[in-house]
Amino acid sequence: MGIFQSIKMALRSVKGNKLRSVLTMLGMIIGVSSVIILVSIAQGSAQNVTGQINQLGTNLLTINSFGTDVTLTVDQMDELSKLNGVKAVAPVVQGRVTVKKDRTTSQVSLTGTNVAYSTVRDAKVSQGRFITDLDIEYRQKIAVIGADTASSFFGIESPVGQYLQIDGTSFKVVGVLASKGSSLGQSGDNVVIVPLSTGQRLVKSTTINQVYLQGKSQNQMDYVMNEVEMKMASLFPNKSDSYSVTNQQDLMNTMSSVSDTMTMMLGGIASISLLVGGIGIMNIMLVSVSERTKEIGIRKAIGAKRRDVLLQFLIEAVVLSGAGGLIGILTGVGLGKIISSLLSLTVSFSLFVIFSSFLFSLAVGVIFGVFPANKASKLNPIQALRYE
Incomplete structure (x- = not known):
């Protein structure tokens, strides 16, 4: 059986259980949109702070003296x-x-x-x-x-x-x-x-x-x-404690380091939602294997190979995670713009972050779809046909 036929069957299976498919994708939608929104807000805040520092002037050094010694x-x-x-x-x-x-x-x-x-x-x-x-x-x-x-x-x-x-x-x-x-x-x-x-x-x-x-x-x-x-x-010899020389670039580097840490932390927290969504996909796919045991037995009895069954269930998992990822991107960008407008926050959308979150959702679908797909492909056709 060709790859396109496997994709067609997987889409038909997803379409046949609309409510379950939507609930399964919900975890991926929440995960992807959370990553996009939180990371975009963090990057926007970083840009805002950088802009404020740049307003102080460019290539700037500041000498401050304390007391009357200097x-x-x-x-x-x-x-x-x-x-x-x-x-x-x-x-x-x-x-x-x-x-x-x-x-x-x-x-x-x-x-x-x-x-x-x-x-x-x-x-x-x-x-x-x-x-x-x-x-x-x-x-x-x-x-x-x-x-x-x-x-x-x-x-x-x-x-x-x-x-x-x-x-x-x-x-x-x-x-x-x-x-x-x-x-x-x-x-x-x-x-x-x-x-x-x-x-x-x-x-x-x-x-x-x-x-x-x-x-x-x-x-x-x-x-x-x-x-x-x-x-x-x-x-001013021996009076270094009475003055300071600060470099604007040092302040920029410090703020950049803090903002990068915050972005990574927020992105990591949001990514947990993707993992939870992946577990949801695995759970639903395991239920699907149990429900379709007889179907798997019939397919194997008429010549379907283990690879064909494995591919079909794996494609179903990827379709669920991929569709959830796409909807999550649209949701994340839309909600990000709404939040930016309502709360007057600077939100900076990054194509790299959007693309990475979508790829991560696909990877989660593959990783958590392997176990159910592998279980389905290993079913004995005779036992599967007798399954009630």
């Missing part, structure tokens, strides 16, 4: 900017200020920095302009505001050219940042950026405890970090 001066920052592989340096002073316009008052995050901040932190301007060197040199009372700050104080009006009261002092708005959304729990849109010299006056401190450095190439970041650490060690 304070960077303008001359020292110039030395850092001249290191091999360093593209730009942006010192930062930060604080919270009270911003007021007419009857609207709010606490907003203040950042005092220089021209390079726009490049280093990828802070694009949607309206107006960014800070210039002249603004810093002449301590101009100008401000670049975030998208949320602009909508809070100016609504749909253009803020450029208008004024805000920052801690009681009038500042002219010269630019509005393009919206960046939230990054690692901090909003990048509810902010006021002023020239470094002006910011130091507002926060009443000339201490610079944070500096951002941008490398020229991602491939050189380890080298640049080593150069920065050596320079900091020479500038």
